[in-house]
Amino acid sequence: VTPRTATATAAKSDLSRDAIVERALSVMDTEGPDAVTIRRLAQEFGVTPMALYWHVANKEELLAAMGDALLAGVRPPPATGPWHAQLRGVVEVLIAELSRHPAAAELALPRMLMSEPGLRLAEFTLTLLTQLPGAESQAAMAERDALQARKRAHLESLPAEVYPHVRDAADVLTNCDDESAYYGFGVDLYIEGAQAILRRQRRTG
Amino acid sequence: VTPRTATATAAKSDLSRDAIVERALSVMDTEGPDAVTIRRLAQEFGVTPMALYWHVANKEELLAAMGDALLAGVRPPPATGPWHAQLRGVVEVLIAELSRHPAAAELALPRMLMSEPGLRLAEFTLTLLTQLPGAESQAAMAERDALQARKRAHLESLPAEVYPHVRDAADVLTNCDDESAYYGFGVDLYIEGAQAILRRQRRTG
DNA sequence: ACCTGAACACCGTTCAAGT
DNA sequence: ACCTGAACACCGTTCAAGT
Numbered sequence: 001v002t003p004r005t006a007t008a009t010a011a012k013s014d015l016s017r018d019a020i021v022e023r024a025l026s027v028m029d030t031e032g033p034d035a036v037t038i039r040r041l042a043q044e045f046g047v048t049p050m051a052l053y054w055h056v057a058n059k060e061e062l063l064a065a066m067g068d069a070l071l072a073g074v075r076p077p078p079a080t081g082p083w084h085a086q087l088r089g090v091v092e093v094l095i096a097e098l099s100r101h102p103a104a105a106e107l108a109l110p111r112m113l114m115s116e117p118g119l120r121l122a123e124f125t126l127t128l129l130t131q132l133p134g135a136e137s138q139a140a141m142a143e144r145d146a147l148q149a150r151k152r153a154h155l156e157s158l159p160a161e162v163y164p165h166v167r168d169a170a171d172v173l174t175n176c177d178d179e180s181a182y183y184g185f186g187v188d189l190y191i192e193g194a195q196a197i198l199r200r201q202r203r204t205g
Numbered sequence: 206v207t208p209r210t211a212t213a214t215a216a217k218s219d220l221s222r223d224a225i226v227e228r229a230l231s232v233m234d235t236e237g238p239d240a241v242t243i244r245r246l247a248q249e250f251g252v253t254p255m256a257l258y259w260h261v262a263n264k265e266e267l268l269a270a271m272g273d274a275l276l277a278g279v280r281p282p283p284a285t286g287p288w289h290a291q292l293r294g295v296v297e298v299l300i301a302e303l304s305r306h307p308a309a310a311e312l313a314l315p316r317m318l319m320s321e322p323g324l325r326l327a328e329f330t331l332t333l334l335t336q337l338p339g340a341e342s343q344a345a346m347a348e349r350d351a352l353q354a355r356k357r358a359h360l361e362s363l364p365a366e367v368y369p370h371v372r373d374a375a376d377v378l379t380n381c382d383d384e385s386a387y388y389g390f391g392v393d394l395y396i397e398g399a400q401a402i403l404r405r406q407r408r409t410g
Numbered sequence: 411a412c413c414t415g416a417a418c419a420c421c422g423t424t425c426a427a428g429t
Numbered sequence: 430a431c432c433t434g435a436a437c438a439c440c441g442t443t444c445a446a447g448t
Contacts, residue, residue: 255423264422
């Protein structure tokens with residue numbers, strides 16, 4: 001009679017960082033954000049709550065790891081067609097991945113410029129856009145200055161050989177000295193897009 | 206010696222729903238989301254935690270009310286110029302308001318289609334866009350089907366005289382039968398916008 | 411290296427009771 | 430109508446200790 005089988009639920013895989021993150025995602029998917037607690041995940045593995053702290057520093061780090069796991073799952077489709085078709089491709093794959101874990105989606109966006117999987121995606125997107133500066137999501141737009149300072153510091157420490165475009169765009173991506181210019185780009189993006197679609201609707205419809 | 210002055214902090218305004226919401230926003234602004242707890246707000250007013258439950262059903266309702274307060278603060282600038290200039294105007298005012306309460310920004314977006322202040326804003330925006338269907342934020346895009354069903358039911362119960370455009374667009378705003386079409390619109394918006402800005406850059410730069 | 415046990419300082423919320 | 434007191438069932442996390 002091993003002590004584990006007494007308390008462990010159905011799937012009694014070994015405890016590990018990846019296993020915890022994966023289980024946390026599935027708990028969040030099925031039971032919502034409030035259900036993912038350290039204690040709950042512990043009993044999911046038939047283990048003491050404190051056992052998790054060996055694999056994960058704290059809950060904040062766990063949530064970040066969940067976001068990174070989503071982004072790591074976004075693999076761009078094979079490159080065919082013009083740049084905007086490829087761009088549409090990655091965005092659609094990203095949306096598909098976020099749709100598979102709706103409640104965890106908002107964990108992914110703030111990680112885009114702060115983690116390896118996120119930066120891989122950003123670098124790929126910026127490669128397609130070449131000289132066009134990047135536009136952040138609305139959620140990212142509303143983030144604190146402190147966090148943005150950390151982001152910039154982090155971006156500036158990146159190796160230029162691996163992330164050339166991200167580094168080039170670091171200023172635009174984090175600069176908030178001129179807020180109106182920063183937000184203005186996102187607004188322009190929306191307006192121009194709406195106008196273009198309106199024109200097309202008039203043509204075809 | 207009244208018992209209140211003994212425990213109340215500096216500003217000892219009377220307890221009320223609006224006062225609680227306002228104080229919650231300022232606590233969130235200055236000390237972050239984790240600091241806004243029922244117990245903390247109670248001692249902010251020099252009162253027992255349970256006192257708040259007379260004015261607010263639970264914490265979830267409090268957070269929703271905070272989001273609504275932000276949206277209620279978004280007043281469109283005087284209408285001048287073409288429709289896209291006016292649209293840019295509201296969006297900029299919205300962004301300005303969200304910037305004043307960065308940590309609370311994400312409370313506002315999910316309330317856009319669920320509260321009176323949000324619907325007022327949506328109606329105004331859709332009036333400008335006229336026949337153009339509305340595009341939701343990425344955060345809203347990732348919401349659950351259950352919530353979308355509630356939204357639709359809520360939208361369909363609205364008086365057609367007050368919210369004609371919102372009602373007309375209810376289908377597009379909540380329909381997820383064809384996910385790809387729903388998300389595709391947002392993607393088109395982004396792509397077309399990026400292309401338009403690229404063209405303009407080539408012309409002027 | 412990996413996990414346990416006991417404890418601390420918190421949460422949101424209910425329910426009966428006061429005024 | 431509006432607030433209190435005591436209690437319940439939870440949290441995340443630390444710290445010393447086990448194997």
